[in-house]
Amino acid sequence: xxxxxxxxxxxxxxxxxxxxxxxxxxxxxxxxxxxxxxxxxxxxxxxxxxxxxxxxxxxxxxxxxxxxxxxxxxxxxxxxxxxxxxxxxxxxxxxxxxxxxxxxxxxxxxxxxxxxxxxxxxxxxxxxxxxxxxxxxxxxxxxxxxxxxxxxxxxxxxxxxxxxxxxxxxxxxxxxxxxxxxxxxxxxxxxxxxxxxxxxxxxxxxxxxxxxxxxxxxxxxxxxxxxxxxxxxxxxxxxxxxxxxxxxxxxxxxxxxxxxxxxxxxxxxxxxxxxxxxxxxxxxxxxxxxxxxxxxxxxxxxxxxxxxxxxxxxxxxxxxxxxxxxxxxxxxxxxxxxxxxxxxxxxxxxxxxxxxxxxxxxxxxxxxxxxxxxxxxxxxxxxxxxxxxxxxxxxxxxxxxxxxxxxxxxxxxxxxxxxxxxxxxxxxxxxxxxxxxxxxxxxxxxxxxxxxxxxxxxxxxxxxxxxxxxxxxxxxxxxxxxxxxxxxxxxxxxxxxxxxxxxxxxxxxxxxxxxxxxxxxxxxxxxxxxxxxxxxxxxxxxxxxxxxxxxxxxxxxxxxxxxxxxxxxxxxxxxxxxxxxxxxxxxxxxxxxxxxxxxxxxxxxxxxxxxxxxxxxxxxxxxxxxxxxxxxxxxxxxxxxxxxxxxxxxxxxxxxxxxxxxxxxxxxxxxxxxxxxxxxxxxxxxxxxxxxxxxxxxxxx
Numbered sequence: 001x002x003x004x005x006x007x008x009x010x011x012x013x014x015x016x017x018x019x020x021x022x023x024x025x026x027x028x029x030x031x032x033x034x035x036x037x038x039x040x041x042x043x044x045x046x047x048x049x050x051x052x053x054x055x056x057x058x059x060x061x062x063x064x065x066x067x068x069x070x071x072x073x074x075x076x077x078x079x080x081x082x083x084x085x086x087x088x089x090x091x092x093x094x095x096x097x098x099x100x101x102x103x104x105x106x107x108x109x110x111x112x113x114x115x116x117x118x119x120x121x122x123x124x125x126x127x128x129x130x131x132x133x134x135x136x137x138x139x140x141x142x143x144x145x146x147x148x149x150x151x152x153x154x155x156x157x158x159x160x161x162x163x164x165x166x167x168x169x170x171x172x173x174x175x176x177x178x179x180x181x182x183x184x185x186x187x188x189x190x191x192x193x194x195x196x197x198x199x200x201x202x203x204x205x206x207x208x209x210x211x212x213x214x215x216x217x218x219x220x221x222x223x224x225x226x227x228x229x230x231x232x233x234x235x236x237x238x239x240x241x242x243x244x245x246x247x248x249x250x251x252x253x254x255x256x257x258x259x260x261x262x263x264x265x266x267x268x269x270x271x272x273x274x275x276x277x278x279x280x281x282x283x284x285x286x287x288x289x290x291x292x293x294x295x296x297x298x299x300x301x302x303x304x305x306x307x308x309x310x311x312x313x314x315x316x317x318x319x320x321x322x323x324x325x326x327x328x329x330x331x332x333x334x335x336x337x338x339x340x341x342x343x344x345x346x347x348x349x350x351x352x353x354x355x356x357x358x359x360x361x362x363x364x365x366x367x368x369x370x371x372x373x374x375x376x377x378x379x380x381x382x383x384x385x386x387x388x389x390x391x392x393x394x395x396x397x398x399x400x401x402x403x404x405x406x407x408x409x410x411x412x413x414x415x416x417x418x419x420x421x422x423x424x425x426x427x428x429x430x431x432x433x434x435x436x437x438x439x440x441x442x443x444x445x446x447x448x449x450x451x452x453x454x455x456x457x458x459x460x461x462x463x464x465x466x467x468x469x470x471x472x473x474x475x476x477x478x479x480x481x482x483x484x485x486x487x488x489x490x491x492x493x494x495x496x497x498x499x500x501x502x503x504x505x506x507x508x509x510x511x512x513x514x515x516x517x518x519x520x521x522x523x524x525x526x527x528x529x530x531x532x533x534x535x536x537x538x539x540x541x542x543x544x545x546x547x548x549x550x551x552x553x554x555x556x557x558x559x560x561x562x563x564x565x566x567x568x569x570x571x572x573x574x575x576x577x578x579x580x581x582x583x584x585x586x587x588x589x590x591x592x593x594x595x596x597x598x599x600x601x602x603x604x605x606x607x608x609x610x611x612x613x614x615x616x617x618x619x620x621x622x623x624x625x626x627x628x629x630x631x632x633x634x635x636x637x638x639x640x641x642x643x644x645x646x647x648x649x650x651x652x653x654x655x656x657x658x659x660x661x662x663x664x665x666x667x668x669x670x671x672x673x674x675x676x677x678x679x680x681x682x683x684x685x686x687x688x689x690x691x692x693x694x695x696x697x698x699x700x701x
Contacts, residue, residue: 170195176207285352288313296636309636312341316349320377322370330381334389335649336642339488340631343390343397351404354378372412379409379416386423391483398424443661452667459671464537468544469662470669471514471553475612478507479552480656482615484649490626492619507615511556516677518560522572523678523686527701531690532575535561539580542587548660549611551604555591558584565683569691571700596620609658621648 174186174197186197288294288311295310307318307329319325319333337346356371382401402424410417447466451457459467481503491497492504518538525531538557545554560566561584573581591600597617604613622645629641678686691700 167195171198172207172210285313285316285349286357294636296633298640307639309633309638309640311636312345312349315637315639316346316353319381320350320353320374322373322377325377330384331650332639332643332646334381334385335484335646336488338485339642339645340637343393344400346385347397347400347404350378350381351408354404354408375409375412376416379413379420382420383416383423386420386427389484390427391485393427398428441661443663446663446665448665448668452665457667457671459668460537462668464540465544466665466668467672468541468548468550468553469660470665470672471541472545472548472550472612472660473662473664474669474672475507475510475550475552476610476660478503478510479612479615480659482507482652482656484653487618487622487649487652488645490623493623504615504619507552511552511559511616513675513677514553514556515560515563516680517675518557519563519566519680519683520677522561522566522569523683523690526690528571528575528690531569531572535572535576536580539576539584539587543583546587546590549607549609551591551600551614552612554587555614555616558588558591562588563680563683565680565687568687571691571697574697609655610660611655613652613655615652618648618652 170189170193174189177183177186177189178197190196295314296308298306298308307315310318315333319330354375356367356374358367382405386401402421405417405420405424409420446469447463449457449461449463451461483503486492486501486504489497491501492508498505521538522531522534525534538561542554542557545551545557566572576584589599590603591597591614597614600614600617604611625641625644625648629644630638631641632638
């Protein structure tokens with residue numbers, strides 16, 4: 001029985017408190033010295049262990065960094081200097097920690113009363129502490145991230161795993177050794193495995209290229225997936241799990257949630273596992289059989305068969321036929337090839353095609369004649385490719401191309417080789433350089449105000465016609481930079497391709513900025529007549545834009561005037577002149593989106609260049625083609641779809657050829673490039689404030 005219950009039964013409640021206090025005091029006196037000794041001993045031991053671990057960790061980081069410095073890793077001078085700075089900091093910390101360590105060893109009193117040191121995940125902790133080293137490690141050592149990404153995202157495409165036999169892996173390894181100059185090692189492998197080395201790749205190590213591309217692709221995907229939203233969700237999930245339970249099951253669940261989150265985000269970005277890989281692209285050009293399985297033709301009554309779908313090998317085979325190739329097919333292929341393969345793979349296939357194997361039982365003279373014809377066709381394709389379609393190429397690709405021309409093509413076609421090498425030099429010269437505009441006819445004198453050089457210059461001081469000219473020069477400059485690759489695979493609308501559609505995105509941004517700025521300028525004024533004057537100003541600019549065929553800015557202006565915040569201002573439009581309202585109505589009829597911009601297309605096709613078309617029409621056409629036609633038919637590349645894409649892009653390019661003969665005015669263009677505007681919600685609130693619903697004219701200022 002509890003002593004307190006016994007005292008209660010005896011009626012001695014007043015003794016309970018005294019007994020409890022007495023027992024508590026005795027326990028405190030007895031254990032106080034022992035507790036102090038125990039706490040001191042434990043805290044001292046923990047502190048010593050913590051310092052030892054910290055010193056070991058810092059020493060390990062220094063060792064790893066020095067190892068990385070010693071390896072053949074490409075590091076800029078800036079990164080090297082940052083590494084050295086961080087190493088010096090760590091060494092200073094080590095000195096301080098050693099000092100504290102030895103002081104603590106001889107200390108007589110505990111330095112920390114309640115140490116709560118989390119020693120789990122020490123690598124993460126040390127990298128979080130030294131953020132610069134973490135950042136540099138992320139920059140120069142992405143292999144671990146690539147490996148973890150592959151485990152999370154996709155362990156291997158089924159077709160590739162099936163095709164990547166032991167023999168194929170041995171071929172990759174032997175080719176890598178050949179590149180490094182280990183000929184004897186290759187001979188030893190051949191003897192031991194009974195697998196003979198077959199040279200069929202470019203001069204660079206194919207194994208090295210595969211690993212490099214894998215890391216590059218995983219890095220791109222990793223950057224896209226780890227958005228702030230995903231990271232925040234992941235952090236929140238981790239915190240919740242840590243607060244609720246820290247056992248192993250919850251940790252596994254958290255990791256699974258993280259993987260699911262990344263996969264879901266990948267699918268949103270269009271980077272899911274359903275993306276197909278063409279296994280036939282890796283087959284050698286001359287090994288693929290000539291059967292209907294690899295090429296389909298359109299049902300056409302004409303003598304010349306037209307390709308509907310085929311493998312990459314067959315498409316290139318037709319491109320380099322001995323009898324010659326249709327120019328339309330050549331240009332369609334070279335303009336759209338990036339939608340179904342890469343420049344590196346195309347070059348590999350052309351090299352394979354160039355090296356014609358000799359069939360059994362064929363005469364030597366016949367074989368040489370056949371080989372020469374094919375070689376000439378391959379050289380012709382490379383000439384057109386370099387001349388018109390290879391823009392901003394990779395330096396390594398150009399190096400491979402130069403080696404192929406100077407070694408292989410030069411052997412049988414020396415004159416052609418010299419011409420191709422000269423074209424590559426010209427390509428390198430013009431790559432990245434601004435194109436110099438040459439006036440075809442004498443430009444008109446710019447209409448500038450007297451205060452053109454004043455820092456207080458206002459755009460309303462400039463004549464409407466000159467505003468239209470400068471807008472047109474800005475638009476045409478961006479439009480002229482748009483390249484075919486930016487328009488393939490809806491690059492401007494997909495996260496994984498947006499990096500190659502910079503000019504299309506800049507052109508769209510230009511259109512939206514001008515439209516929003518016009519709406520903002522109209523609603524800057526709280527008085528109806530001033531708003532009407534602003535509308536008149538922009539409609540007059542639109543008239544001049546129509547006269548010089550700048551349909552992009554013309555539609556942008558009316559997009560701003562027809563926005564929800566401006567369109568409802570009926571009293572503002574009533575104050576505009578009759579001529580302005582008629583012009584506005586006529587332009588809106590001409591640029592109407594009815595019947596897929598039928599009236600606008602007729603006007604555009606009848607206009608004499610130079611022109612700046614409305615890009616939105618072409619982007620809509622390309623979207624319909626992309627959504628309405630599959631990329632592959634029975635596993636073959638749908639070339640009919642590429643013909644439709646070519647027709648649209650070819651029209652876009654048609655209006656890039658002729659420049660405008662206007663003098664740029666820097667002061668005006670600078671202001672037109674820095675247009676500021678309000679958010680649509682703010683504009684609509686202003687619109688309701690200036691002209692409330694169901695208001696009358698006498699109620700409006």
